[in-house]
Amino acid sequence: MKLVLLGAAGSGKGTLAKSIVKDFNIPQLSTGDLLREVAKSGSDLGKEVGQYQQKGVLVPDEVTFKVLKERLAKDDCKNGFILDGYPRTLNQAKLLETIVDIDAVISIELEFDEIVKRLVSRRNCPNCGEIDNTEHEGYTGNCRKCKTPLFQRDDDKPEAIKTRLEVYKQNITPLINFYGDKVFKISSANSPSETYKPVKLFLERLQNE
Numbered sequence: 001m002k003l004v005l006l007g008a009a010g011s012g013k014g015t016l017a018k019s020i021v022k023d024f025n026i027p028q029l030s031t032g033d034l035l036r037e038v039a040k041s042g043s044d045l046g047k048e049v050g051q052y053q054q055k056g057v058l059v060p061d062e063v064t065f066k067v068l069k070e071r072l073a074k075d076d077c078k079n080g081f082i083l084d085g086y087p088r089t090l091n092q093a094k095l096l097e098t099i100v101d102i103d104a105v106i107s108i109e110l111e112f113d114e115i116v117k118r119l120v121s122r123r124n125c126p127n128c129g130e131i132d133n134t135e136h137e138g139y140t141g142n143c144r145k146c147k148t149p150l151f152q153r154d155d156d157k158p159e160a161i162k163t164r165l166e167v168y169k170q171n172i173t174p175l176i177n178f179y180g181d182k183v184f185k186i187s188s189a190n191s192p193s194e195t196y197k198p199v200k201l202f203l204e205r206l207q208n209e
Contacts (some may be wrong), residue, residue, distance in 0.1 A: 045070070108186060
């Protein structure tokens, strides 16, 4: 299954993706992670990506697409994958369409007020990348995995969140329209397990078609 996972930051994309990976044995591909990995590789493409990252500017669509195309060509993607965070724009969706036919798009829906609440209380581990939340039971301020003190990212602060959500709102409608009847919408207002149940059923049906 070749899947795209859409959803604003804080909507629960990462958690949902982990459940899909576990049950359907396909890799989760985050373009942010891919770009960081390629930049460290020392390859010509990695050097190109690194130039943009060092300047603190967004990596152009065409360059991000090259990185993604290389990753999709690897053996573990032959039976499918989940694209987490890509495409973000209509232009990216059109580029993606030139190399792969997406089977389904899972769009995670959540009220923006709830997203802001989640993101403001989100904390990240600078060591292993684990994410926690000040509202979660047992929160101590240290990473549950490696015990490193957690921190709040600048883009998880109220003004930055508002900007991110406005950009997402502008881009999501054209994407939903582009993918049409391939889109499966699900609310993430409930617990992660309740959110995942209908998604799992949908993917099982898709797999058996």
